[in-house]
Amino acid sequence: MADVLWGLATSHVPSIGAAMDRGKTEDPNWKDLFDGYAPARAWLAEHRPDVAIVVYNDHANGLDLDIVPTFGIGTADSYPVADEGYGPRQVPDVIGDPELSLHLLESLVDEGFDLTVFQELEVDHGLTVPLSVWTPDPGDAWPCPVVPILVNVIQYPQPTAARCYALGQALGRAIRSYREDVTVGILGTGGMSHQLAGSRAGFINPEFDAMWLEKIQTDPAALAGLSREELIREAGSEGIELIMWLIMRGAMHEQVTKVHSHYFLPASNTAAGIALFDNRPA
Amino acid sequence: MTAVLTAIPTEGTSMSTHETGGRLNVPGTPIFDGQTSRRGLRLNKMLMSFRSADNRERFSADEAAYCAEFGLAPEQTQAVLDRDWTAMIDLGGSIFYVYKLAMMDGRSMQYLGGVFTGMTEEEFQAELRAGGRRDG
Numbered sequence: 230m231a232d233v234l235w236g237l238a239t240s241h242v243p244s245i246g247a248a249m250d251r252g253k254t255e256d257p258n259w260k261d262l263f264d265g266y267a268p269a270r271a272w273l274a275e276h277r278p279d280v281a282i283v284v285y286n287d288h289a290n291g292l293d294l295d296i297v298p299t300f301g302i303g304t305a306d307s308y309p310v311a312d313e314g315y316g317p318r319q320v321p322d323v324i325g326d327p328e329l330s331l332h333l334l335e336s337l338v339d340e341g342f343d344l345t346v347f348q349e350l351e352v353d354h355g356l357t358v359p360l361s362v363w364t365p366d367p368g369d370a371w372p373c374p375v376v377p378i379l380v381n382v383i384q385y386p387q388p389t390a391a392r393c394y395a396l397g398q399a400l401g402r403a404i405r406s407y408r409e410d411v412t413v414g415i416l417g418t419g420g421m422s423h424q425l426a427g428s429r430a431g432f433i434n435p436e437f438d439a440m441w442l443e444k445i446q447t448d449p450a451a452l453a454g455l456s457r458e459e460l461i462r463e464a465g466s467e468g469i470e471l472i473m474w475l476i477m478r479g480a481m482h483e484q485v486t487k488v489h490s491h492y493f494l495p496a497s498n499t500a501a502g503i504a505l506f507d508n509r510p511a
Numbered sequence: 512m513t514a515v516l517t518a519i520p521t522e523g524t525s526m527s528t529h530e531t532g533g534r535l536n537v538p539g540t541p542i543f544d545g546q547t548s549r550r551g552l553r554l555n556k557m558l559m560s561f562r563s564a565d566n567r568e569r570f571s572a573d574e575a576a577y578c579a580e581f582g583l584a585p586e587q588t589q590a591v592l593d594r595d596w597t598a599m600i601d602l603g604g605s606i607f608y609v610y611k612l613a614m615m616d617g618r619s620m621q622y623l624g625g626v627f628t629g630m631t632e633e634e635f636q637a638e639l640r641a642g643g644r645r646d647g
């Protein structure tokens with residue numbers, strides 16, 4: 230039986246990738262962030278899964294606004310790294326696991342989650358930065374194949390936090406019903422609090438973020454009870470993307486063990502968080 | 512903040528997904544909703560086209576003609592030509608799309624943040640480094 234080995238929640242701010250790509254991780258503006266990643270990276274290097282699921286959103290790179298799927302899943306053999314306007318990041322293309330993708334798709338549709346299927350998809354920083362947070366020096370290839378799950382967090386109405394959490398729970402059941410005996414790492418990406426536009430641009434809410442970092446482990450159902458309005462008000466118009474962490478969390482067991490967490494600001498305009506959980510029974 | 516902490520039920524979940532019949536209103540916060548996206552579709556499609564170097568070149572050669580090609584409304588074209596970032600957002604631009612034009616101009620997200628809040632880029636950056644901005 231397949232199961233989730235670990236869950237990694239992390240911001241996917243493009244500048245984190247840029248800081249790594251340009252060798253700025255020792256820069257005083259960045260050092261604390263990358264020092265904060267070190268314990269998680271060390272643990273992850275010792276716990277390589279067979280496959281990873283990355284829950285993320287595209288930022289006007291792989292998708293435009295012609296079609297705005299609320300939830301989507303990639304079923305491709307591989308996912309090229311998108312050119313976001315200044316050339317693609319110099320990181321490996323992402324290898325897929327179509328067999329697992331199709332199994333997850335069928336299980337989720339059977340449970341009433343009608344995901345849009347992406348047979349071709351270029352992946353942007355929303356997916357590649359979390360992979361870099363996990364694996365700073367991938368060499369020629371990322372540690373394992375990846376199944377992308379996409380969430381619309383850019384255009385209102387975003388799915389509710391409750392729906393994301395329920396999708397995560399269905400995803401967990403789908404993983405555990407996979408016939409292959411594989412271990413799965415799941416990444417929930419985005420956040421934490423931030424707002425990019427409007428006169429409230431630059432809004433950051435460390436108290437909310439601290440609450441979220443704690444409850445994502447201990448009481449995700451409470452977070453799933455937050456409305457869109459509360460999320461936009463308290464986490465900012467872009468901070469609402471934290472709902473993607475709930476998909477990760479929902480796929481994990483009720484009790485998880487925290488390996489490491491860290492909070493840093495600012496990563497460009499954003500509060501950046503990382504939280505790594507071991508899904509194996511303690 | 513206290514509002515949300517008290518709004519979190521201690522057990523179980525409560526879905527409060529139906530804000531109101533009207534559009535969501537959070538002060539100082541553009542909500543990129545369906546109406547906004549309808550209004551901004553042509554503009555956003557043009558901004559999306561800047562993913563390709565060829566298109567970036569063609570735009571730079573004749574910005575107004577390129578806007579016309581994408582069918583922008585006159586006020587959207589004006590906002591683009593003037594680099595009126597606030598107007599672009601008001602006229603339906605999504606920040607992720609508008610940012611593509613800013614990047615072409617060598618502008619950062621902190622520069623845009625400064626424009627949106629009436630600060631210089633340095634002042635905006637300093638507020639972020641000091642822990643970010645709060646409400647009000």
Ligand SMILES: [Fe+2]
Nearest residue numbers: 286355419470
């Ligand atoms: Fe994002």
